[in-house]
Amino acid sequence: MSFSLLLEMIPIALMFATPIIIAALGGLFSERSGIVNIALEGTMQIGAFAAATVTVLLEPTTPGAAWIGLGVAVLAGILFSSLHAFASINLKANQTISGTALNILAGGLTVYLCQIIFHQQRTRAFSNGMQKITVPYLSDIPVLGKMLFFENYPTFFVAIGLVLLTWFLVYKTPFGLRLRACGKTPQAAASMGVSVKGMRYFGVLASGALAGLAGGVMVLTADIQYTLSSIHGTGFIAMASLVFGKWNPFGVLGAGLFFGFSTALSLYAKDIVFLAALPQEFFYLLPYVLTIIALWMFAGKYVGPKASGEIYDAGKR
């Protein structure tokens, strides 16, 4: 693999990694608070649909339509995940079933609305989507500048910012300590006066906001319109990144980059001598197989928040 090819590949890999990282951070907030959210995938679909629709409709008249689209995607994600929060926190629903329901709902709802709004199975194609930027000065740094700051999507920097923010919030503030306590020993947290319900609502709604944003980012950078297969399992890969990343923001960043690169490889495989012989489908299924292998290899070593997925019972000892 030549060096110039690698340089060319990095922005593409970062583009694929960005939504994975953001959505996985969403999963982190939710699981740290004690609620499993397997609806990351569905929430990403909702966000992607919202962002694409707003962008298509506003683009002709409004500058920065894509950013407004992302804002709407965040709101749509919060609204959508509030269903999961209500079902699993207030009504003590089985979190996997509730998440599955939302995953089914997202596919149906988005395509239904596409048909109502655009009279087809997908949104209309937007003309620009998210614009690439070149950061002045920083892009002049040799090698690194070309990789990160030249003609790159600004959303990657948003993702990095979110990683830092999440790390600070979850590990360096009293709020974060309480959040983690709710995911580990909610009864103990409650005995210290922490509102377990409130914390878990925050966790789930934050996961909705981030997954919605991730979906918006994904459709506006890697696609030209929203279709039923725009997200194609990225939300599930984000869940896997959370496991690899040991439920830690920097671990999530690393795992997200890893999956981003493996996706980019599928596009560049034909230019790389020793990979060119492999079929395209091999690269399509690679991230999923790697996930299974990693889950198997790290089995027992990576343990998530202890009470995550359990229905909260205030009287349990």
Add this chain to the structure above:
Amino acid sequence: MTKRSEKIVLPLISVFLGFFIGSIIIIATGRSPAVMFTAMIRGISGLDIKGELPFNPRYIGEFVVQSMPIILTGLSFAFAARTGLFSIGAEGQLMAGSLAATAVALLVHAPKFIHLPLVLLAGIVAGALWGAIPGLLKAKYNVSEVVVTIMLNYVALHLNNYTILNIFGSVDRVKTAEFSETALLHSPFLESITRNSRLNWGFIPVIIALVIYSLVINKTTFGYSLRAVGFNKEAARYAGMKVNRNTVLSLTIAGAFAGLAGAIITTGTFNFGRAMSAAEGYGFDGIAVALVGGNEAIGILFSGMLFGMLKAAQPLMQSQGIPREITGIIQASIVLFVAMQFGIKMVIDKLKGHKAKPESVGEGAAT
């Protein structure tokens, strides 16, 4: 409410609320829900008052065809759920089954009474093997079956596409050559009595599967020990039951049901193997079917027919301006309401005047 009536009443309320939400969405987007209900009634009864024929059995045929695979994926989810496992893998197991059935249909040449059973068996075995993977990982290494089954769905999809497109001398790069008559579930007789619907003999293995499910779960020691593991793993282990073996077997058998569904779709509804851009959702349909059916054979039969009816009504709704995706919305709402059972129970009991106890949904389904 007694436990028994709860098992019937709560799903019915969920179904009712699901259709209620669906109707609201249809009205909110300026359509009439009456169109949907007319289409559904036409689907099960064949009655078509406005059409050229007042009674058209073709609709009934299509309704049965739509119900067959989702009853099987429902059995698949339910079998795992009875052992306390949450398998989202029916989609991939179905695809593995369909791929194996395609292979046997194309590569084996034999008279029908050997070829056809062999095709179905291939589907069953492939689905079972695909289900055994998460089973082994769960039993030996305690890896979450939820994540593994989801990942395997995508692996199966791409594996299927690669094989179909590259190995079987494909046509138009989307499907294989057509199967020989000996591999097919097609029946000119069934087609003729239902005015050329796609109805085929596939319903016979479906009925057999329902009976087997019911017998194994309710009437055998093995089924008893599976359910025991589902209720309380530690207690079952203490009582000397082989928890790990049951976990593997449960997911394997669940895979077998889904694999059979794949074989039936490939050699009944179609007569060639297909490459697909995305999964077709039979696996998720199955989750809804099993949850509404209370993981019981008879419940799964009825809820499978209910969702089959919804699917069969799609084309008519689409032609009258209601996007077909409304069925997915209704289905998801029903599942969400099933998940919210505790809340529904609370409301009912409040109306009756006593307090509800929290309880997890779906007999020991894993979290």
